[in-house]
Amino acid sequence: MSAPAFNLQSIYPVASSKRKSMSDKNFGLTEDEFNRMLKALKQGDDSLFEHIYLFHYENCVKYLVKFRGATRDLAYRATMKALLETRKELIQDKLVYNNLNFLFTNKAGKKLGKIRSLKKERMTMSSIEGMDFKDSSSFLEELQTKEINECVSKALQELEQKEIAKAEKLRKAGKKSPLEKCSELLKLHFYENLSYPKIVRIYHSDATDAEVITKADTLSKKVNRTCLKHLKLLLKGCLKGVFDN
Amino acid sequence: MKKIQQYLNNQLSEREDDQVTRVLLSNYYDSALQQRWEQQLSEKYGLDAPQKTKTKVRSLPKRLVAVAATFLLFLSAYQLNNYFQKTTPNELVAMHLSNKEPHTNNRKSLESMDVEDARNAAINTYVQEDHKSSIDYYNIVLSSNDNTIDDYYYQGLNYLYSEQPEAAIKTLKEALKKPILPTDKTRSYETIHWYLGLAYLKVEDTASAIIELKTIKVDKKELVEELLEALEFDKNSK
Numbered sequence: 001m002s003a004p005a006f007n008l009q010s011i012y013p014v015a016s017s018k019r020k021s022m023s024d025k026n027f028g029l030t031e032d033e034f035n036r037m038l039k040a041l042k043q044g045d046d047s048l049f050e051h052i053y054l055f056h057y058e059n060c061v062k063y064l065v066k067f068r069g070a071t072r073d074l075a076y077r078a079t080m081k082a083l084l085e086t087r088k089e090l091i092q093d094k095l096v097y098n099n100l101n102f103l104f105t106n107k108a109g110k111k112l113g114k115i116r117s118l119k120k121e122r123m124t125m126s127s128i129e130g131m132d133f134k135d136s137s138s139f140l141e142e143l144q145t146k147e148i149n150e151c152v153s154k155a156l157q158e159l160e161q162k163e164i165a166k167a168e169k170l171r172k173a174g175k176k177s178p179l180e181k182c183s184e185l186l187k188l189h190f191y192e193n194l195s196y197p198k199i200v201r202i203y204h205s206d207a208t209d210a211e212v213i214t215k216a217d218t219l220s221k222k223v224n225r226t227c228l229k230h231l232k233l234l235l236k237g238c239l240k241g242v243f244d245n
Numbered sequence: 246m247k248k249i250q251q252y253l254n255n256q257l258s259e260r261e262d263d264q265v266t267r268v269l270l271s272n273y274y275d276s277a278l279q280q281r282w283e284q285q286l287s288e289k290y291g292l293d294a295p296q297k298t299k300t301k302v303r304s305l306p307k308r309l310v311a312v313a314a315t316f317l318l319f320l321s322a323y324q325l326n327n328y329f330q331k332t333t334p335n336e337l338v339a340m341h342l343s344n345k346e347p348h349t350n351n352r353k354s355l356e357s358m359d360v361e362d363a364r365n366a367a368i369n370t371y372v373q374e375d376h377k378s379s380i381d382y383y384n385i386v387l388s389s390n391d392n393t394i395d396d397y398y399y400q401g402l403n404y405l406y407s408e409q410p411e412a413a414i415k416t417l418k419e420a421l422k423k424p425i426l427p428t429d430k431t432r433s434y435e436t437i438h439w440y441l442g443l444a445y446l447k448v449e450d451t452a453s454a455i456i457e458l459k460t461i462k463v464d465k466k467e468l469v470e471e472l473l474e475a476l477e478f479d480k481n482s483k
Contacts, residue, residue, distance in 0.1 A: 046285075050282070050285065050289075054286075080279055084279065144272045148269065152269050153273055186266075186270060187270065195375070195380070209363070209385050210359045210362065213362050213385070214362075216366070216378070232253050232255070239253065
């Protein structure tokens with residue numbers, strides 16, 4: 001017997017009227033509420049996602065199970081992936097208050113399709129006798145494993161600790177440490193997909209356009225020459241161990 | 246293993262290096278965020294992630310019957326033979342957009358003028374295929390009075406390469422309104438009509454795409470003919 005499903009009815013009753021208001025189409029939020037929570041999200045407060053998860057998760061999973069033939073586990077994974085991608089798109093201002101319920105469910109459907117096609121590819125490849133799965137799968141897919149994740153986690157933690165130690169040293173010497181930390185820059189540019197000018201505006205909101213251009217250029221060089229170099233050095237030993245096993 | 250060694254030794258192309266870094270960091274941050282959310286939901290509302298259920302495994306004879314039936318269905322479809330031989334319009338669009346237009350403007354040395362700095366940075370980032378940054382720099386150039394057809398054209402390409410076809414359409418239309426000066430590197434309006442056509446196809450506005458493509462008489466003539474033919478075939482086979 002599988003584990004019981006989420007019981008969200010007691011927290012968020014589902015709207016029964018056929019004619020939906022704008023807030024019904026947008027996770028039960030008015031435009032003001034949504035914009036306020038979006039602003040908080042950009043400052044690191046994930047309350048919007050707690051709300052989306054509680055309001056829309058069950059509907060989304062039900063849709064995927066009923067209309068796309070997914071198991072609950074697959075539906076959960078697809079919905080979670082959609083949630084993570086939606087968060088990034090909201091931070092990048094790629095989504096606006098319009099019909100977010102539909103967009104989200106649609107996205108979850110696409111994620112489900114992708115999970116299934118990856119699964120099928122792996123099953124097909126592994127069932128062909130004598131064929132080494134690793135030779136034929138995409139290199140980028142191979143990077144998404146638990147062991148590599150642990151290496152990245154270790155490397156980022158070490159990078160952060162080194163930066164804290166360096167900042168302390170500079171402080172003791174009476175010098176200022178740079179505002180922009182490598183661990184943050186790597187996350188903002190490579191994970192949240194923000195361009196360098198946008199990153200500059202986060203750290204220096206009152207910079208002029210000319211200053212933004214110069215600082216963005218400096219940031220880009222710092223990320224490429226310093227931050228990535230350190231990250232790769234820290235990753236070297238750990239990743240070698242993963243691929244040797 | 247070889248690829249990861251190349252990545253760690255900075256031997257990959259800039260694009261591949263960027264891709265690998267994005268995948269490594271995305272995977273890590275996504276997992277960490279998911280774990281945090283699940284923990285918070287569990288603590289606050291007592292909600293637990295669903296347990297993994299075993300997927301049903303169909304018996305081999307049933308699987309074989311299903312595969313054979315699917316195969317026969319496809320085999321008996323008359324149009325399928327033509328479909329596999331013809332390249333679809335979407336495939337052609339994707340193929341053309343994967344061959345990126347080189348930037349031919351001269352890079353000027355850094356002057357004290359803001360617009361020139363921005364244009365220089367826009368060109369640099371375009372060449373590095375950092376289209377998102379290039380968009381931001383070109384926005385600065387385009388907000389000034391000192392902008393040219395080239396600026397609008399490459400901004401349009403930036404939007405197209407970063408999967409924002411609606412913005413590309415708007416910008417390329419603005420480019421068509423600008424005169425071609427002797428100092429501009431944009432050769433003719435036909436190139437702009439070509440990319441406008443591709444952008445319309447990306448938003449599935451085939452009618453507008455055909456209008457743009459039929460405007461072209463000289464530039465990329467063979468490619469235009471191929472694409473128009475594919476669109477015609479696509480229309481007839483629906």
